[in-house]
Amino acid sequence: MSAPPSLPRKEVGATEHENRRAWTVTALLVVFMMVNFADKSVLGLAADEIRADLHLSATEFGLANSAFFLLFSVAAVAVGLAADRVSPKLLILLMALLWSVAQVPAAIGGGLAVLVASRVFLGAAEGPAFPVAQQATLAWFPNDRRNLPGAFITLGVTLGVIVSAPGLSWVIQHHGWRTALWVLVAVGLVWAVAWAALGADGRYGSGDRAGTTSGMTARQLPSYGRIFASRTWIGATLAYFTSYWTVALMLVWLPSYLRGPLGHSAGAAGTLVAAPWAIGAVVLLAQAGVTGRLMRRGVGSRYARGWVGGGLLAFGAACCLALPLVDGSGALTVLVALGFGFGGSYATVAATTVAELAPPARSGGALGVMNALVTVAGLAAPAVVGALVDAQGADGYRSAVLLAGLLLAAGATASFCCVDPDRDTARLTR
Template sequence: MTAADTPARALAQDPPEDRRTAGRAWTVTGLLVVFMMVNFADKSVLGLAADEIRADMGLSATDFGLANSAFFLLFSVAAVVVGLLADRVRPRWLLLGMAVLWSVAQVPAAVGGGLAVLIGSRVLLGAAEGPAFPVAQKAALAWFPDHRRNLPGALVTLGVTLGVITAAPGLTWVIHQHGWRAALWVVAAVGAVWAALWAVFGADGRHRTDDEQHTAPASDAPAERAGYRRILGTRTWIGTTVAYFTTYWCVALTLVWLPSYLHTGLGHSPEAAGRLIVLPWAIGAVALLGQAWFTGRLMRRGVSGRRARGWVGGILLLVGAIACLALPLVDGTAARTALLVIGFGLGGSFATVAVTTVAELAPAARRGGALGWMNATVTTAGLVAPAVVGHLVDSQGVTGYQNAALLTGALLVVGALAAFTMIDPARDAPRLRG
């Protein structure tokens, strides 16, 4: 990312009308960053309150893992349905509807009730939040041409990290001082405030219409009509989705089980665990911004998406895998904590690579659906991972946490190999025009 890529420099160089458009683009992008912050603050509550909820409801680790997996029961389905709608319905209204619904979804469990109410509330919340990431990315990227999408795409993804970093200490305090149900009221109120701001300031970008439809050469028309089956059958889409699946596995476990691992598995106090959980997200944030800068620089120099996106993303996953797999080789709480936060931080940093790669691959008229199908596929990791780790913890005790990290490392190796060997949008995109 050079100075010319920063919002302030871009505004200074454009004519007045372009500056107004650019200003609106970055305003919308900023709101979408906050949108993802609220989205992941919602998701983090149960992980931060895991011990309190298990004690309050008398849940085993397996029961708690299944309750968290319930969040993803309709998550993937909703991601596909709304992702397809995003190609036909203005993203502005889809985002507003999602924000309102997920605030409402917090209320039943916040009011009271047992495990059934908690599961029902999480299923509804998952359905409301499932499409959030692909629709937010589509809304943000619509304001920018392809060569300028790395930064806004990374910023929206960074909202995931910022949501947990900013929310974890405050929500941990609320949970310990006022109970875990009070934390649900807090995130519901924040979501309602965002919905009000978006209703006033939200807008849809026109870049797809102006740059990709009106100015696209006639030879691109068949690509616009390419069916989803052709897009989803490309090696690039498949490789990107496999790699992103392993990242989402990391994200799901970081949200649900990592606070308990830090507390129960490594012996940190609940307060310390609440602070330490920020570290993998912070490492992920640095990796996201560094990847966006480096990838953008490579692509401006003419480097292909295969290397600039696939190889760079694959390296991040591989380093994360090495950190996770090295856990049994070190002694001491500090060393294991360091490897854990590095492994999950870097392992969870492939999202921006995935989104910008599919945006480069898919024609504009199919982009929302292509992103939605990818998101639906990868988020099945959230359905499986919490339940698997809950079973490991119940059957193996503290050792189950470490084995969960080793399993995560093995999956990240698979994701890295997929990124290195399959991602090549410059090869596959032209085939969609055939």
């Protein structure tokens, strides 16, 4: 029997080079998301210091954090749609530069008004970060290889908090919260230089800007309206919304919960705040492995993505709703860490599901609009929890966790019942 034909050496070398470039871009975008979420988490880490310095109530502090999301969703939609026509490399570079500049006014000084204005500008610059980073990464990989790189981008969110929380907490305690902002400005600018030199657009995404993608002409492409009306897009968006509500709580109020009602010291809270993110990191990688293995075995995305993702949210909901059943700071901390860690881990499922559902020439807009709706949770959650804390005192934190559990249960139901990319992709291509 003759040996199977081998690829020419030049073609093999080109493939190896493209593979290395794909993972280089992915690594850079992981760091991109790390910086992004370090920017988001810094006010939560400095919550007590900022409230004391600026004399803010819990409601006022919650509203200041909600301001971050005021233009977040609008920017996510606008840039997400632009990413279907403009180089994602360029868009990402501009975002990194803008969000570094956005933090300078609050770092220099000023009161609540300056802090709010700075966070609104920062939110507008960071709003499109996740969907565009996902699009830029997934454009380097075919569909059956997207779960792991997609998980890594979401993992950047987790690593951003895990890596930055202890260091930023130390800077805040020893040099003040404004100094921590200067540190983030410098890190963002350094990353932008690295991206300008090493970043690139992939060939599996919306790079076909001439009007055809995956064999479709512009007239054959499904409209955004049809994509948004599909049960898969609606289900993934609803499930992701409930997951992002949990993420917003981790970013803004978890440090105060750990230092206040749960009784941990400032130093311990700076470390423990990373626990749900670390759990989320393990969950993300496990989900990517399980989903990828199921899909390689021929299991449909309804189960490999919709049911696996729904299971994560269901477990997170169970942990949050079990809070009244236990006593003691240790047990409560474990339940919160598990509930938030599992509950906040749906982003990769949502992104890869929508990337599978929408053709490449529509993926940027589909991801951007989903992200815009989802991040409304970031606008609402900090303000709602601030109002609960002012109204109920320490019990307000427990009420916030129970509310998150109910939302996660609803998100799990949406994922189980609605997400089926195979079914809806077939309908969109008719």
